[in-house]
Amino acid sequence: MRFLLVIREQSSPSGERIYTPDASPPLAEPERMLKNNGYQVFVSDIEEEICQKVKTADAVVLHLPISGISVWGSLVSKSKAVPLMWWCSAAMAASSLESCEDDIPVDGILTPSMSAQELHWALHLGAKHFFERQQWIDERAQLVSRLEERKWIDLAKGILCEINLISEAEAYEVLRKRAMNERKRIVDIATLIVKAHQQLRT
Numbered sequence: 001m002r003f004l005l006v007i008r009e010q011s012s013p014s015g016e017r018i019y020t021p022d023a024s025p026p027l028a029e030p031e032r033m034l035k036n037n038g039y040q041v042f043v044s045d046i047e048e049e050i051c052q053k054v055k056t057a058d059a060v061v062l063h064l065p066i067s068g069i070s071v072w073g074s075l076v077s078k079s080k081a082v083p084l085m086w087w088c089s090a091a092m093a094a095s096s097l098e099s100c101e102d103d104i105p106v107d108g109i110l111t112p113s114m115s116a117q118e119l120h121w122a123l124h125l126g127a128k129h130f131f132e133r134q135q136w137i138d139e140r141a142q143l144v145s146r147l148e149e150r151k152w153i154d155l156a157k158g159i160l161c162e163i164n165l166i167s168e169a170e171a172y173e174v175l176r177k178r179a180m181n182e183r184k185r186i187v188d189i190a191t192l193i194v195k196a197h198q199q200l201r202t
Contacts, residue, residue, distance in 0.1 A: 001123050005057035006031050006043040006087075007050060007072050008064065030061050030087040030110065037116045051079045059083040059123060059130075065095040066104055073105045083107045083130035085123065107133065149187040156190035159197045 008030075031041045042053050054060060054076050062069055062084060073084050086092075086106045108126025110119065153175065160171035175193075179186045 001058040001127060002038075003040045003042075003056060003058050004034055004061055005050065005053050005059075005082075006034070006041055006061045006063055007076075008043055008045055030063050030112075033112060033114075033119070034061070037119055047075065050076065054079045054082060057082055059085055059127065061085045061087050061110060062106070063087040063089075063092070065092055069104055069106060081130075081134060083123075083127045085110050085126050087111075149190075152187050152190040152194060156193040159193055 031043045034041045042057075044050050044053065050072075057080070060076055060082050062072060064072065066086070069084070069086065076082065076084070084106045085108045086104070088109045088111050090112075107130040108122050110122055114122060153172075156175060157168050157171040160166065160174055161168060164171070164174075166174070175186050175189055179189045182189065
């Protein structure tokens with residue numbers, strides 16, 4: 001992990017102001033510390049630049065209050081799935097107290113007081129957490145997809161049982177044979193049967 005994109009902003013992509021106009025910018029700057037420890041860093045608060053630069057980034061460091069993390073995290077994920085690290089300086093922690101109960105989509109936390117070794121391990125473990133989270137998201141999506149497919153197949157079996165006066169096992173065999181003959185997935189055949197049946201009933 002060598003190239004890091006730091007998002008530091010005055011307003012969120014939706015236009016909502018994160019820092020109040022009279023607030024002074026945070027003193028602890030992650031880009032200085034990251035560069036001093038050998039990382040290549042690009043800093044931006046411009047949405048178009050961020051969407052472009054994230055494509056080559058190994059991770060994103062969010063230098064903003066927790067209230068802005070979800071918006072920026074969502075924007076970043078549309079361009080590329082990368083580990084999201086929160087820069088938790090004293091100023092960021094103080095401005096995020098009201099959001100401490102929020103569900104925060106970050107993979108790790110970096111602080112200004114970290115040594116080079118601590119920084120390395122925080123990024124390493126953050127990346128590991130990110131890949132575990134991505135695997136969980138993928139597995140959940142597959143499970144939801146399977147459940148959806150099962151729903152269509154069960155509905156189609158019910159229709160075939162009712163119309164042809166056959167058992168569920170026989171109805172499934174009808175679906176399987178038709179899928180083989182038409183070189184389609186069973187769920188695609190099931191979906192066609194259910195939708196055709198619904199149209200006939202309306």
